[in-house]
Amino acid sequence: MTSNKQRAISIAILAMGGEGGGVLADWIVDLAEHSGYKAQSTSVPGVAQRTGATIYYVEIFPESVAKAEGKAPILALMPVPGDVDIVLASELMEAGRAITRGIVTPDRTTMIASTHRVYAIGEKSAMGDGIIDSSKFIEAGQAAAKRFIYTDMAKIAESTGSVISAVLFGALAGAGLLPFQRKDFEEAVRRGGVGVESSLKAFAVGYAQAENPVAETAVEAAPALAPTPKTGHPALEALRTRVDALPEAVRTIAAEGVKRMLDYQDVAYAKEYLDRLQPIVELDQRNGGGTYRLAIETARYLALWMSYEDTIRVADLKTRSARFRRVGDEVHAKSAQVLRINEFMHPRVEEICDTLPAWLGRWIMQSNGVRGFLGKFTTKGRIIQTTSLSGFLLLYFVAGMRRWRRITMRYQVENANILAWLDRVRGLAASDYALALEVAECQRLVKGYGDTHERGSHNFRAIIGVLEQLRSKGDAARQVRELREAALADEQGARFNEVLKRCLAA
DSSP: OOOSSOOOEEEEEEEETTSOHHHHHHHHHHHHHTTTEEEEEEEEEEEOSSSEEEEEEEEEEEHHHHHHHTOOOOOOSSOOTTOOSEEEESSHHHHHHHHHTTOOOTTTOEEEEEOOOOOOHHHHHOSSOOOOOHHHHHHHHHHHOSEEEEEOHHHHHHHHTSOHHHHHHHHHHHTTOSSSOHHHHHHHHHHHOSSHHHHHHHHHHHHHHHHSOOOOOSSOOOOOOOOOOOOOOHHHHHHHHHHHTSOHHHHHHHHHHHHHHHHHSOHHHHHHHHHHHHHHHHHHHHHSTTOOHHHHHHHHHHHHHHTOOOHHHHHHHHTOHHHHHHHHHHTTOOTTSOOOOEEEEOOOHHHHHHHSBHHHHHHHHHOHHHHHHHHTTTSSOEEEETTSHHHHHHHHHHHGGGGGGGGBHHHHHHHHHHHHHHHHHHHHHTTOHHHHHHHHHGGGGSOSSTHHHHHHHHHHHHHHHTHHHHHHHSOHHHHHHHHHHHHHHOSSOHHHHHHHHHHHHO
């Protein structure tokens, strides 16, 4: 039992897999035991819909006090709400998790957290923008904790070639929360014996950040886009000239659209993008009052729609050298280590047909026998190792099919839908500019592939299908906006169906 005069120091560490939470707990235990303290450490693994999330819990108590009282301290196995001195969070949502569990309290707890984000599955798969506002986590941390120290520790770890645990350990030392000297912390890292030099570099930066914290925002503003450089290539220069001739308000987003088309397909596709955008710009000049909102949004969503995600695009992205380098950097692979990347693929019959010539794809889709036969081979996914020769060549072959993309069934379907959408926007722009803008933004619903694309396309068609009915009732722009936001709100479509019935009944 602990003394009434002396309490154990309690430390909770919330970290995800691969971030060194266990190493951090070991450093703290080693630090305490070499400084005359008894220490106990436990861990409880869990799931955070991103990667394995674990709570490590450490309590330390001075041996001198225990000996003086002739009693061994009883140390807890898990953090108790309202009874935690220090919380170390490896990521902003982990800090939020600590707050919701009640282990961060304003009368006692100092919380140290990294402000970077690793998005949860729910955030990434949301129909709309499902990313939780990082500033809300910051506000919650400031309100919940007695003291809140935060900075982007992932960036520090990357710049020092280390991991977040070393930065957190440095911040713990710099905050002056434990009765030990800086050299004691550094000696614990050295005794660990793994990645000592890089860990000490990260430790030093984390120490400085905590010792003299600098206020920062949770999300940095996006850097301004640089002017499009001259290429010297005649076809590319022609595209550049056309972009520069656009109104200034539209130029930046159109330039990004052209870059996207070049990356996705070819020069002719980029030219087609500008050909389709130009009539909208001209309509906006006559009807938009100088805001160019319709042209800007159409340029944005036209680029997104024309670069729809098909099997060819997925294969292309997964076989790029930049991706292999990025994955290697993320897992801190050394030059002497072998990196293997396993991809889980689950193409449906529909995706296979989408990649085939249009006539063949339609024939298979309309033939129950052939479709059923192919379905037997697509009921289960398969693992493809893109770092193996066979796996890489398979996806590389699929990626190379982009030169024939225009003859595929998916291209013809998407192209027809794009043209119909643009015709609708153009037809509305002169008579109802606000409604044209809302219809342009409805493209947000059409994204992804597989079930996600199917759901979004269904909702898009449903809105366009009732457009004339909504126009006859008046205030159609507001109702289309409400329907779009309802469609983005949930995957099941319950809210969308509810709003649709209300709009049609009004």
